[in-house]
Amino acid sequence: MPKINGNEIRPGNVLEHNGGLWAAVKVEHVKPGKGGAFAQVELRNLRNGSKLNERxxxxxxxxxxxLEQRDMQFLFESDGLLTFMDTETYDQVTLPAEILGDRRPFLQDGMTIQVEFYESEALNATLPQKVTCRIAETEPVVKGQTAANSFKPAVLDNGVRISVPPFVGQDEDIVVNTETMEYAERA
Structure with a gap:
């Protein structure tokens, strides 16, 4: 594995530190008035989710x-565990549902997601950036509401509440950005 200097750490890098695997969440370069410069790094443990601040x-x-990234298909969830299958080898992997955090409702049956592996251990899962959802309920369009930046509340078929433009109606399919959890476009 390549060794890098402390000032070369970037957000998203995965490091082996103190006998564990850590992902760099935030990196801040500090140049104090006295002494040498350093990088203040917020790390998240990939195995248990604990956080650590290091200089x-x-x-x-x-x-x-x-980390090796493989595309895997979501099969089912049981007892808080998500089961994925490699579409080439048909190997199955289970990961805890909390690994997706508040983006969990966007995971749909048969969806292909990226699972990150370290050697043969599955560590992380990433949803596609855009997911198509159906609007379960929203307010009707109000005539004359043409304000440039107006949005109205809506509830998606997965229970998530987002804001949508006034021209989008109930039972329409829309594309949602899973990173920002915001309306992207009509499907």
Whole structure:
């Protein structure tokens, strides 16, 4: 595995540190008035989700880990565990449902997502950036409501509440950005 200097750590990097695998969440480069510069890094443990704040000086060496990304198909959920299948080898992998956090409702049956592996251990899952959902309920269109930036509340078929433009009606399919959890476009 390649070693990098402490000042080369970027958000999203996966590091081997203190015997565990950590993802860099936030990186802030600090140049104090006295002493050498350092990177203040917020790390999240990929195995148990705990957080850690560390300082890395430019002379510090850390091991950067590359995770293998595989496309897998979502099969089912039981007892808080999500089961995915590799579409090439038909191997099945289970991950805890909380790994998706508040984006969990956007996971649909048969959806293909990216699962990240370290050696043969599944560590993380990422939803596609855009998902198509149906609007379960929303307010009717009000005539004359043409304000440039007006949105109205809507509830999706998965129970998530978002804001949509006034021209979108009930039972319409829309595309939702799963990173920002906002309306993207009509489907």
């Amino acid at each position: 890395f000086r430019s002379a510090d060496k850390v091991e950067r880990v590359r």
